[in-house]
Amino acid sequence: xxxxxxxxxxxxxxxxxxxxxxxxxxxxxxxxxxxxxxxxxxxxxxxxxxxxxxxxxxxxxxxxxxxxxxxxxxxxxxxxxxxxxxxxxxxxxxxxxxxxxxxxxxxxxxxxxxxx
Amino acid sequence: xxxxxxxxxxxxxxxxxxxxxxxxxxxxxxxxxxxxxxxxxxxxxxxxxxxxxxxxxxxxxxxxxxxxxxxxxxxxxxxxxxxxxxxxxxxxxxxxxxxxxxxxxxxxxxxxxxxxxxxxxxxxxxxxxxxxxxxxxxxxxxxxxxxxxxxxxxxxxxxxxxxxxxxxxxxxxxxxxxxxxxxxxxxxxxxxxxxxxxxxxxxxxxxxxxxxxxxxxxxxxxxxxxxxxxxxxxxxxxxxxxxxxxxxxxxxxxxxxxxxxxxxxxxxxxxxxxxxxxxxxxxxxxxxxxxxxxxxxxxxxx
Numbered sequence: 001x002x003x004x005x006x007x008x009x010x011x012x013x014x015x016x017x018x019x020x021x022x023x024x025x026x027x028x029x030x031x032x033x034x035x036x037x038x039x040x041x042x043x044x045x046x047x048x049x050x051x052x053x054x055x056x057x058x059x060x061x062x063x064x065x066x067x068x069x070x071x072x073x074x075x076x077x078x079x080x081x082x083x084x085x086x087x088x089x090x091x092x093x094x095x096x097x098x099x100x101x102x103x104x105x106x107x108x109x110x111x112x113x114x115x116x
Numbered sequence: 117x118x119x120x121x122x123x124x125x126x127x128x129x130x131x132x133x134x135x136x137x138x139x140x141x142x143x144x145x146x147x148x149x150x151x152x153x154x155x156x157x158x159x160x161x162x163x164x165x166x167x168x169x170x171x172x173x174x175x176x177x178x179x180x181x182x183x184x185x186x187x188x189x190x191x192x193x194x195x196x197x198x199x200x201x202x203x204x205x206x207x208x209x210x211x212x213x214x215x216x217x218x219x220x221x222x223x224x225x226x227x228x229x230x231x232x233x234x235x236x237x238x239x240x241x242x243x244x245x246x247x248x249x250x251x252x253x254x255x256x257x258x259x260x261x262x263x264x265x266x267x268x269x270x271x272x273x274x275x276x277x278x279x280x281x282x283x284x285x286x287x288x289x290x291x292x293x294x295x296x297x298x299x300x301x302x303x304x305x306x307x308x309x310x311x312x313x314x315x316x317x318x319x320x321x322x323x324x325x326x327x328x329x330x331x332x333x334x335x336x337x338x339x340x341x342x343x344x345x346x347x348x349x350x351x352x353x354x355x356x357x358x359x360x361x362x363x364x365x366x367x368x369x370x371x372x373x374x375x376x377x378x379x380x381x382x383x384x385x386x387x388x389x390x391x392x393x394x395x396x397x398x399x400x401x402x403x404x405x406x407x408x409x410x411x412x413x414x415x416x417x418x
Contacts, residue, residue, distance in 0.1 A: 041358065042357040042358070045353075045354075045357045046354055046357050049350050049353055049354040049357070050354065052346075052350055053350055053351065053354070053366070056343055056344055056345075056346070056347055056350075057347075057368040057375070059343040060340050060343040060344050060368075060375070061368065061370040061373065061375065063330075063336055063339040063340050063343055064313075064330050064336050064373065064375075064389065065330035065331050065332065065336070065372070066330075066370040066371065066372045066373035066375065066389070067373070068371050069370050070369050070370060071368075071369040072366070072368050072369070073366070074351055074354065074355075074363060074366045075363065075364050075365045075366070075367070076358075076360040076361045076362060076363045076364060077360065077361025077362055077364065078359075078360045078361045079358070079360040079361075080360065080363075081354060081358075096360075
């Protein structure tokens with residue numbers, strides 16, 4: 001399989017403690033452009049849902065005059081999802097509770113700027 | 117006064133569902149702590165919306181803040197719940213007097229009934245003198261300037277009122293419907309500043325309670341709610357796919373705002389937004405506070 005321009009970026013994010021997967025997804029159709037996930041993670045379904053959540057957040061913030069969404073974090077009892085987007089692409093990570101979310105946030109926002 | 121407030125606060129902390137919030141709010145009002153008094157009164161009214169005395173206390177706080185319109189609304193509500201509520205009649209008489217409606221003020225004060233009640237006789241005498249002055253010399257009477265301070269906005273509080281027995285609650289002939297204005301203001305006292313918004317949205321993206329304004333002050337609650345329709349179910353599905361447990365919060369950072377969301381009862385979604393300068397930890401704290409308010413309110417209206 002041919003490597004996409006995001007393979008290195010995703011591999012770097014997946015090396016973070018507690019991160020079990022990362023992918024780049026199109027916000028428009030919810031399809032994963034590239035992914036780096038551990039076995040057993042339902043990446044396609046999660047990618048589509050993460051893209052939809054990002055889209056809703058973007059539209060709501062637009063309607064409220066709050067500007068562009070820079071980062072999104074969905075927390076659950078044992079982990080969560082982080083997302084940072086640019087244009088139509090959204091960078092998503094899935095993490096367990098032990099992940100360092102502060103560090104992950106900084107890395108993702110920096111990486112999202114490079115999405116094209 | 118400080119001892120009284122401390123004692124009442126302790127009592128309320130021991131039993132948050134008690135009616136002790138009324139004497140506490142009134143003591144805070146008399147001590148000049150109007151913002152805190154307002155919070156205590158509103159929180160108490162969330163639990164006891166049909167207690168006339170509670171509306172009377174809130175009306176006094178509004179009056180002390182100079183908001184006569186809101187004060188009149190609350191006193192009218194108190195009278196709807198208890199048509200013999202003398203303090204509410206007296207309060208409305210005060211409002212009428214301040215607005216220059218001297219005839220109406222006279223009627224209200226007379227309706228307060230007990231001329232021996234502290235303040236009533238003085239207030240009546242003052243209003244009648246003003247009426248006489250108006251009809252006697254034809255001069256325009258300024259209803260606000262003369263000795264308004266001598267007319268107490270309400271008589272000394274008869275606090276604490278007796279707890280409302282359940283039978284009396286049943287005897288209320290007509291339970292007021294949920295008030296749209298109150299639903300809009302549901303989170304006002306749970307927030308920390310004017311630049312914050314809180315909104316309760318149902319599963320279909322319709323506004324249940326709260327307000328959301330954009331930086332220009334335009335009401336955008338309905339459109340924001342519509343855009344967020346389905347967020348709760350999508351978050352739930354994502355977490356189910358991942359086996360990470362129930363979702364607890366969704367935090368969105370934007371250029372100009374931090375928006376926090378959390379699932380609320382009946383499949384609804386609670387949204388709290390604040391300016392970008394607000395620390396994220398504080399936004400989450402406000403979200404927790406607003407969630408408590410939303411839960412109580414939904415339990416009551418649903």
